[in-house]
Amino acid sequence: MDDLVERLARGDPSAFGVLYDALADRLHHYLVARLGSRSDADDVLQETFLRLARARGKLATVSNLTSYVFAIARNESSRLLEAARRRGEAPLFPSADMLFDNGAAIDARRREAADLVAAAMAALSPEHREVVELKAFAGLTFREIGQLLEEPLGTVATRYRTALEKMRPRVAEELE
Amino acid sequence: MSDDVERLLSEITPRGAPPELRPRILEAVAEDLNAARRPRASRSVLALAAVAAALVLSLALNYQVSRASERRLARILGPIPASRRALELANEIAAITDAETGRWAYERLAPKRGAEQAIPKHARELQRLIHELTLDLPETDDEAPEENPRLDRAVGRRPGGGLPVVRRVLHVEHVQEA
Numbered sequence: 001m002d003d004l005v006e007r008l009a010r011g012d013p014s015a016f017g018v019l020y021d022a023l024a025d026r027l028h029h030y031l032v033a034r035l036g037s038r039s040d041a042d043d044v045l046q047e048t049f050l051r052l053a054r055a056r057g058k059l060a061t062v063s064n065l066t067s068y069v070f071a072i073a074r075n076e077s078s079r080l081l082e083a084a085r086r087r088g089e090a091p092l093f094p095s096a097d098m099l100f101d102n103g104a105a106i107d108a109r110r111r112e113a114a115d116l117v118a119a120a121m122a123a124l125s126p127e128h129r130e131v132v133e134l135k136a137f138a139g140l141t142f143r144e145i146g147q148l149l150e151e152p153l154g155t156v157a158t159r160y161r162t163a164l165e166k167m168r169p170r171v172a173e174e175l176e
Numbered sequence: 177m178s179d180d181v182e183r184l185l186s187e188i189t190p191r192g193a194p195p196e197l198r199p200r201i202l203e204a205v206a207e208d209l210n211a212a213r214r215p216r217a218s219r220s221v222l223a224l225a226a227v228a229a230a231l232v233l234s235l236a237l238n239y240q241v242s243r244a245s246e247r248r249l250a251r252i253l254g255p256i257p258a259s260r261r262a263l264e265l266a267n268e269i270a271a272i273t274d275a276e277t278g279r280w281a282y283e284r285l286a287p288k289r290g291a292e293q294a295i296p297k298h299a300r301e302l303q304r305l306i307h308e309l310t311l312d313l314p315e316t317d318d319e320a321p322e323e324n325p326r327l328d329r330a331v332g333r334r335p336g337g338g339l340p341v342v343r344r345v346l347h348v349e350h351v352q353e354a
Contacts, residue, residue, distance in 0.1 A: 011212070013202070013209060029190040029192065042193070049205050050208055100188050132185070136186070
């Protein structure tokens with residue numbers, strides 16, 4: 001990872017390709033969950049990589065590249081959400097189709113599970129939903145989530161457990 | 177306790193970024209990286225040009241200031257007299273070559289002819305200045321110094337609360353004398 005950071009800091013375009021392959025899917029999913037729109041997520045993901053390229057000089061001081069890139073994406077999406085809020089628009093939580101792979105190849109049971117999970121996540125508060133999204137789908141560790149949200153590790157872990165407990169009644173039929 | 181919910185979450189597959197997004201983003205990044213490199217070179221050229229322009233400007237200003245200062249000094253002190261050395265050199269050149277070359281050399285070494293012509297004018301100007309400086313102007317009553325300025329001014333001041341009275345002083349002494 002240090003080698004990748006060094007190459008990114010030098011402005012090596014192929015290093016950005018490596019980083020894209022490592023993080024783009026997870027970042028995109030996180031952005032769709034936050035923004036409720038796949039096209040907005042596309043734009044913000046592009047802006048995230050452009051900002052990373054422009055601020056590559058700062059990479060030498062970055063301790064965790066994954067948290068750093070997620071932080072840029074989070075800031076960019078917050079800017080977009082703030083602009084939408086000023087226009088009086090409230091983002092809707094995306095449907096299961098937007099979030100999960102519900103293709104024809106997937107069996108009906110898993111499709112139903114995806115719908116239930118999407119509905120259960122939509123019912124969570126934005127803080128709880130974000131921790132579930134980052135932990136379960138973006139694959140970040142509690143430490144990385146803590147760095148990203150600027151919260152203590154214990155707070156993040158507790159918030160995650162609470163969120164899962166809140167989701168439990170909504171996904172109960174799938175658990176049985 | 178919430179492990180079963182966690183397991184359920186792990187069973188569903190999140191949708192990733194659309195495949196067409198990868199080339200779009202990486203191309204944009206590559207363009208941005210190239211654009212960032214290009215202006216750096218042009219910026220350094222611009223900086224060099226700015227330094228050169230500043231240097232030329234400072235030299236021009238210095239020349240202008242020197243000329244203005246010389247002109248001012250010439251106005252005060254008169255034109256620079258012809259140097260004896262210049263005359264000697266011109267004579268030597270004339271002896272070796274001819275009178276025309278000697279005159280040309282003298283014109284190049286000595287101040288301009290116009291400056292020589294300015295000497296009588298400058299002398300007249302100096303004379304005028306000396307006359308003005310040494311002129312003994314008579315002291316008038318109005319300019320008599322006050323013995324105690326604070327007291328003397330208080331005497332002339334009108335009392336507080338009163339209406340200002342405008343007095344016109346008519347100089348009629350010459351009429352009375354007549």
